[in-house]
Amino acid sequence: MNRFVLWRTGATAVLLAVLSALVFVLQQISPGDPARAYVGGNASPAAVAAAHHRLGLDQPWLQRYGRYLWHALHGDLGISLRTHRPVTTDLGQFLPATAELVLFSFVLALLLALLFALSGALRWPGTGVYRGLLLLAGTAPAFLLGLGGIVLFYGHLHWLPEAGRGVDTSSPTGFVLVDSLLHADLTGFVAGLRHLVLPGLALAIAPAISIGRILRAGLERAYRSDYVRTARSKGIREITVLWRHIVRNSLDATLSMAGLQLGFMFAGVVIVEDVFTWPGIGYYLAQSIPQSDFPAIAGVTLLLGGVYIVVNAVVDVLQAVADPRLTV
Amino acid sequence: MSAHDMPTPDTAPATATGPTTDALATAAAPVASVRGLTVSLRRQGVRSPVLRGIDLDIAPGEILGLVGESGSGKSVLAMTMLGLVPRSARPRITGTVHTAGTDMLHGSAAQLRAVRRTRLGVIFQDPMTSLNPTIRVGRQITEVTGDKGEAITLLGAVRVPEPAKRMRSFPHELSGGLRQRVMAAIALAGRPRLIVADEPTTALDVTVQAQLLTLLADLRDEFGCSVLFITHDLAVAAQITDRIAVLYQGRVAEIGRSAHLLRHPTHPYTAGLLGSRLSLSTPRGVALPTLPDDSVPVTERLRGCAYHTRCPLAVDRCATQQPPLEQVEDTGGQRACWRDSGAVSDVHDAVVPAGGLAAHAEPLGARAADPPGVAIEVRGLTCQFHTRSGFGPRHTVHALQGVDLDVRAGEALSVVGESGSGKSTLLRVIAGLTRPTGGSAVLRGTAQMVFQDAGSSLTPWLTVGDLLRERLRIAKVPPAAATGRVDTVLAAMGLPSSVLSVRPGELSGGQRQRVALARAVVVPPTVLLCDEPTSALDASLAASVLNLIREMRRELAMTVVFVTHDLAVARLMGDRIAVMAHGRLVEEGDAQDIVTAPADPRTRALLDAVPRIDGPADRPEATR
Numbered sequence: 043m044n045r046f047v048l049w050r051t052g053a054t055a056v057l058l059a060v061l062s063a064l065v066f067v068l069q070q071i072s073p074g075d076p077a078r079a080y081v082g083g084n085a086s087p088a089a090v091a092a093a094h095h096r097l098g099l100d101q102p103w104l105q106r107y108g109r110y111l112w113h114a115l116h117g118d119l120g121i122s123l124r125t126h127r128p129v130t131t132d133l134g135q136f137l138p139a140t141a142e143l144v145l146f147s148f149v150l151a152l153l154l155a156l157l158f159a160l161s162g163a164l165r166w167p168g169t170g171v172y173r174g175l176l177l178l179a180g181t182a183p184a185f186l187l188g189l190g191g192i193v194l195f196y197g198h199l200h201w202l203p204e205a206g207r208g209v210d211t212s213s214p215t216g217f218v219l220v221d222s223l224l225h226a227d228l229t230g231f232v233a234g235l236r237h238l239v240l241p242g243l244a245l246a247i248a249p250a251i252s253i254g255r256i257l258r259a260g261l262e263r264a265y266r267s268d269y270v271r272t273a274r275s276k277g278i279r280e281i282t283v284l285w286r287h288i289v290r291n292s293l294d295a296t297l298s299m300a301g302l303q304l305g306f307m308f309a310g311v312v313i314v315e316d317v318f319t320w321p322g323i324g325y326y327l328a329q330s331i332p333q334s335d336f337p338a339i340a341g342v343t344l345l346l347g348g349v350y351i352v353v354n355a356v357v358d359v360l361q362a363v364a365d366p367r368l369t370v
Numbered sequence: 371m372s373a374h375d376m377p378t379p380d381t382a383p384a385t386a387t388g389p390t391t392d393a394l395a396t397a398a399a400p401v402a403s404v405r406g407l408t409v410s411l412r413r414q415g416v417r418s419p420v421l422r423g424i425d426l427d428i429a430p431g432e433i434l435g436l437v438g439e440s441g442s443g444k445s446v447l448a449m450t451m452l453g454l455v456p457r458s459a460r461p462r463i464t465g466t467v468h469t470a471g472t473d474m475l476h477g478s479a480a481q482l483r484a485v486r487r488t489r490l491g492v493i494f495q496d497p498m499t500s501l502n503p504t505i506r507v508g509r510q511i512t513e514v515t516g517d518k519g520e521a522i523t524l525l526g527a528v529r530v531p532e533p534a535k536r537m538r539s540f541p542h543e544l545s546g547g548l549r550q551r552v553m554a555a556i557a558l559a560g561r562p563r564l565i566v567a568d569e570p571t572t573a574l575d576v577t578v579q580a581q582l583l584t585l586l587a588d589l590r591d592e593f594g595c596s597v598l599f600i601t602h603d604l605a606v607a608a609q610i611t612d613r614i615a616v617l618y619q620g621r622v623a624e625i626g627r628s629a630h631l632l633r634h635p636t637h638p639y640t641a642g643l644l645g646s647r648l649s650l651s652t653p654r655g656v657a658l659p660t661l662p663d664d665s666v667p668v669t670e671r672l673r674g675c676a677y678h679t680r681c682p683l684a685v686d687r688c689a690t691q692q693p694p695l696e697q698v699e700d701t702g703g704q705r706a707c708w709r710d711s712g713a714v715s716d717v718h719d720a721v722v723p724a725g726g727l728a729a730h731a732e733p734l735g736a737r738a739a740d741p742p743g744v745a746i747e748v749r750g751l752t753c754q755f756h757t758r759s760g761f762g763p764r765h766t767v768h769a770l771q772g773v774d775l776d777v778r779a780g781e782a783l784s785v786v787g788e789s790g791s792g793k794s795t796l797l798r799v800i801a802g803l804t805r806p807t808g809g810s811a812v813l814r815g816t817a818q819m820v821f822q823d824a825g826s827s828l829t830p831w832l833t834v835g836d837l838l839r840e841r842l843r844i845a846k847v848p849p850a851a852a853t854g855r856v857d858t859v860l861a862a863m864g865l866p867s868s869v870l871s872v873r874p875g876e877l878s879g880g881q882r883q884r885v886a887l888a889r890a891v892v893v894p895p896t897v898l899l900c901d902e903p904t905s906a907l908d909a910s911l912a913a914s915v916l917n918l919i920r921e922m923r924r925e926l927a928m929t930v931v932f933v934t935h936d937l938a939v940a941r942l943m944g945d946r947i948a949v950m951a952h953g954r955l956v957e958e959g960d961a962q963d964i965v966t967a968p969a970d971p972r973t974r975a976l977l978d979a980v981p982r983i984d985g986p987a988d989r990p991e992a993t994r
Contacts, residue, residue, distance in 0.1 A: 272494060273513075275486060275490075275492035276487060277486030277488070287502055
């Protein structure tokens with residue numbers, strides 16, 4: 043087990059290095075001259091050359107990559123061309139909002155998936171409507187779900203807010219739900235939750251279906267298995283049979299699907315944040331792209347890619363914990 | 371299916387005493403009592419009767435054998451007695467079932483759980499799949515005992531070495547025999563009054579099987595529990611049971627004391643089962659005895675005896691009237707047959723050969739007169755597998771460690787060994803399916819393979835016709851000739867031409883194995899490689915498939931390599947036998963000589979572990 047964790051950590055480090063190299067190369071081959079962008083369109087050739095030298099752009103590629111990596115490891119991802127602040131500072135400001143939305147969405151997706159899988163595998167009466175609605179909603183892309191949700195629940199029913207996080211984001215952790223709980227601020231908590239519901243659902247439904255389907259297949263396989271028959275023959279309670287013997291043995295494929303989906307959600311969040319003007323990484327990215335703010339774009343890419351890699355590594359380790367045969 | 375006027379005790383311990391005068395069953399209140407039980411289940415959308423009126427008692431401390439072919443309903447009977455019939459099969463049940471003092475048909479779910487936890491234990495067939503792979507075995511036992519010390523005691527009681535250490539093992543870290551002992555420990559938890567053992571040794575090697583049978587008998591003596599022992603193998607039942615109930619198509623054909631029933635069967639079906647059993651003394655030169663293979667699917671409309679279509683003694687009455695289960699005067703057993711016991715024993719004596727091994731030492735009739743060439747030449751063959759690289763300790767499995775072997779053209783060689791001995795790997799290397807690590811395996815001519823699991827070795831979405839024609843197309847047989855070839859091979863296999871339009875999933879196990887054989891020989895190979903082709907089949911079906919392989923060999927003058935774990939089958943199928951152990955060839959010689967005068971101790975161990983009905987009635991000693 044320890045060897046497995048060690049091995050997986052090493053593989054993760056290699057993948058992160060590859061990711062950083064890819065981001066660096068993308069930055070280098072993208073059109074536009076960062077030096078010119080700094081000094082402005084009307085600068086003299088001498089000023090541009092000076093900027094070139096200052097930014098180290100006249101050095102060989104390998105050396106530049108080494109410097110880039112060294113700085114990145116120290117939290118320096120360059121200066122945003124748009125905000126003229128360090129990209130790391132920008133990311134630090136926008137990341138909590140994204141993380142809160144994605145994590146909230148992910149938990150929501152897991153709950154929806156569990157309900158989808160259990161109700162289907164155990165044939166709970168009357169739950170076909172739920173599964174049908176979920177599947178129907180899953181046919182629509184996230185931005186359409188978001189817009190539809192705004193039109194229905196904000197426009198017609200006035201039940202939920204339509205945009206933003208509803209609270210001042212300069213709070214200590216940046217997580218509205220956590221902060222309001224820490225301050226025993228029930229109104230703030232409810233407001234934060236109300237703002238999370240629509241974007242959270244829009245982001246959660248497609249992953250919920252993917253995870254739910256895999257889990258359901260696993261549950262049905264485990265349900266028919268010999269060891270579940272053995273568990274029943276022991277005369278232990280049905281709820282114990284369900285959790286300890288059926289659900290736990292259905293988790294292997296479900297875990298990798300959940301990890302995959304969590305990775306996808308960090309990517310998919312960009313569009314949902316744009317629809318709901320959610321002040322997160324995606325919103326930041328959407329602002330940076332039209333301005334060709336390459337340091338910012340590269341920073342976001344590096345961050346989301348890194349999250350994706352780390353999430354998958356954690357899932358692999360969790361899978362090994364769930365099924366000890368994997369580390370033999 | 372007559373109605374019984376039975377007392378229906380609800381909470382009191384079962385005192386039901388049915389219309390039985392069996393001495394054993396009435397000596398004390400039975401641990402389990404079944405009366406007029408009928409069960410019908412829905413399978414693949416069709417409802418069919420599985421049990422059609424069962425009356426049965428299990429006495430305290432008794433080991434009752436439940437014997438029958440697959441589909442006879444023995445597992446469903448066990449599941450009903452445990453209250454574990456899957457709801458998905460929409461069971462319809464009538465009659466009464468009392469197990470360990472509880473009404474298993476009408477008790478509440480909590481009552482049934484309580485009785486299963488404290489009074490009943492179960493050992494299932496395959497310990498690999500029946501133990502939860504993700505939970506340590508200790509936890510799987512404490513789940514029932516609730517107490518770690520008790521769990522360790524139980525592991526000790528089932529002779530697991532270093533029980534405290536084994537508590538932390540996962541099932542996949544244990545051998546098959548140890549896994550089944552863990553199952554036995556789980557079954558023993560709560561000191562049950564009845565242990566249901568559903569084919570507990572079928573997935574195990576013969577030597578391990580012998581040890582487990584000894585263990586079960588010991589546990590009965592130590593803990594005083596009863597055992598319902600389900601098996602398809604009469605010889606296994608003969609090893610440990612006090613009484614045997616023979617089940618056919620959901621009804622009891624006969625019940626009696628084991629020793630008596632096996633020597634003097636009173637039902638034609640029991641006589642047939644005994645006759646079609648392959649043993650070390652089955653005559654080699656003639657076709658193997660089989661039961662007629664025209665069993666009819668049982669429906670609600672069946673009026674007479676379900677066995678009458680296969681019964682050599684059937685009279686008109688058998689087709690129209692169900693024979694009741696009646697007392698046999700002098701033996702204390704019961705039987706359900708219209709014909710008298712004398713007629714049955716005449717048939718039995720005619721089928722079961724008398725005499726010892728030496729009387730049947732004639733060689734197989736098929737050997738060609740001194741064929742010139744060598745069909746298979748194996749030299750210094752080694753084969754290693756590495757389990758999982760990248761992380762975790764690396765294991766190397768030495769499947770073959772320097773095997774030298776010659777098979778002459780036209781010869782039949784049986785390869786015997788326990789699981790893990792390398793016999794299947796050897797066959798796969800010869801067939802070219804596995805690349806050897808060292809040495810060489812040369813096969814002259816063309817080869818075809820027949821596998822153990824015909825169900826998964828036939829492409830499920832092709833019809834039988836497609837499967838056969840595919841082979842002919844590859845061999846570039848013109849379509850005009852192909853039809854004739856297909857018809858010929860089907861006729862040789864005794865399959866109706868209607869199977870051509872059917873997919874493998876719709877065939878029975880025996881038919882599937884015949885189709886697999888037909889596919890192998892429709893383009894006649896010079897070498898036929900068989901990997902345990904009959905291990906999954908009932909005795910009679912297995913015998914008929916073995917007969918077919920021998921006929922095909924004779925007609926097509928094929929060389930045959932036959933891999934099996936069963937020495938009795940090896941002796942019948944091979945001119946010579948090669949015995950393998952731990953990747954090495956330990957003994958090789960004339961088939962009859964190997965069986966009568968084994969030279970290697972490992973061959974002797976295999977021979978000693980073969981369960982026997984006749985001969986010295988000894989229980990094999992456990993090698994702990």
